[in-house]
Amino acid sequence: MLLDIFLEQSGQFLSGEEISRRLNISRTAVWKQINKLRSAGYEFEALPRLGYRMTEKPEPLDPAVLSACLTNRSFGHQIEVLRSTTSTQEDARRLAEEGAPEGTLVIAEEQTGGRGRMGKKFYSPFGKGIWMSLILRPTQPLHLTQQLTLLTGVAVRRAILKTTGIEAGIKWPNDLLIDGKKVCGILLESANEDEFVRYCIAGIGISVNLKEEDYPDELKSIATSLRMASGHNINRNELICSILNEIESLYGLYNEQGFEPIASLWEASSVTMNREVCVQSPRGVINGTAAGLHPSGALLVRNEDGELTPVFSGDITLQR
């Protein structure tokens, strides 16, 4: 097999002629197989006369590596790893409806219909990112659900910092940015009966090992990845474990001490705080300065007259 030949060769060049001879296939067939491997996440340098050299092989999501890395008690101990799925949110929702316990995780190499907030698409190409959904069964009443969105953002930021050294900033409510570009989106879906939360699905999408050329044109100016920020590939299995450890740890703190310590952590790592913001909320446009978090998790915006308005939902633009 072509892949075996390259793996044996460990980084050395192989000419197309040599490969074609060893596999007894045409040069065109060699080229086609290399492109197939490329689309599966393998990378090759191709040079005239020298031929091909494998420069990178994908590091697949691996339940065994994951469970070896987990130091927590429950989050991620039940895990479903998928090669491709429409949306891990849908899979996790189905599992939650079937009674899956808190901490159950669904993760996929690729989402073909990844979703962001407000019905937007979420770009989730094969093997390049962390596209995952975690089932929570919180005891807090419905109207405090926003707090869990913020908690998740803080946890993912901490995991990225610990694993890669990269300091992402949190843009209210749930985007992580590096140098103003989005590297992670969080979407918390909940299913409720009156004020009782049946379950939440915390959807986390992180652009890990994408290169600039991996993005469609419309995303190039607004999106970035951990690889682009750090200059090298990041081990996804390690990062996932770190995220699960951080979420479980903050969630425990939250259940013991309430939202206040989470709010402090959020305020300390937010790029929204003390900035001039323009919020497009369902109730109209609100301009002012982001002044902190309301105890419910809403963003407090101070207008020119010093009045504070809690903003519960909306799209926010940071002004210069």
Added chain:
Amino acid sequence: MLLDIFLEQSGQFLSGEEISRRLNISRTAVWKQINKLRSAGYEFEALPRLGYRMTEKPEPLDPAVLSACLTNRSFGHQIEVLRSTTSTQEDARRLAEEGAPEGTLVIAEEQTGGRGRMGKKFYSPFGKGIWMSLILRPTQPLHLTQQLTLLTGVAVRRAILKTTGIEAGIKWPNDLLIDGKKVCGILLESANEDEFVRYCIAGIGISVNLKEEDYPDELKSIATSLRMASGHNINRNELICSILNEIESLYGLYNEQGFEPIASLWEASSVTMNREVCVQSPRGVINGTAAGLHPSGALLVRNEDGELTPVFSGDITLQR
């Protein structure tokens, strides 16, 4: 057919012998067929020597009658009438996920797995009640969802009053009582993305034409029906229309003027107000006097020291 003979006879007695002769079946077969009709909602008086007389025939849910009664613009104009289903909530949820518009109604003659709050069963026998689920797509943020539960309770109470003259009282958050016994339960389920409500399903279950003997023993002391309260059968199609008209009208008021007018209506028709209450909430037991509604829809409970605590969820007991 046996039914045709009784329908022709319009309330007159027919002897078993006569029926057995006209249908050319045995007396035992007559008796069996009458019992079959009874379980389908028909009622018979049986007297020695005179025989049988049909005293009541079921009034089935009828989409044609329903749509003729509706005076509103949209709620209930898309309707699915089912003979039997597990739970109209599940059916409505499926329709909502498929994109059904606000105001879509699912109604069933019988639920085999009707659900109440906190996973409790909801008794929903064939032909005797209103077991229905209405799809709402509110624009209010998630943390105000409780307000819609209260709005629904007010609307159903008004419809019952207008249609039957019976004054039910609202027990916070969403039970309707007659003389301290439950006649209607309301369950509002919501599906959300962050603070954005994708849809709500307002589940409404009303015991309309049940007689005391229709209830299982464990419900006899705590449940009642509109028939038991009024002494006669109530036309379900008319009541359903009235409910849809009331909900649409209050919902319009709510969208224009906010929760305040709804809260006033609720407070005026609640049996919880100004009563000593004991609340079993997820955060512990709260004792005090029900003092009114918090602007979010929570119940304000005043303790001995005069402090007000908003209660968002829980089971409430009214003290003597």
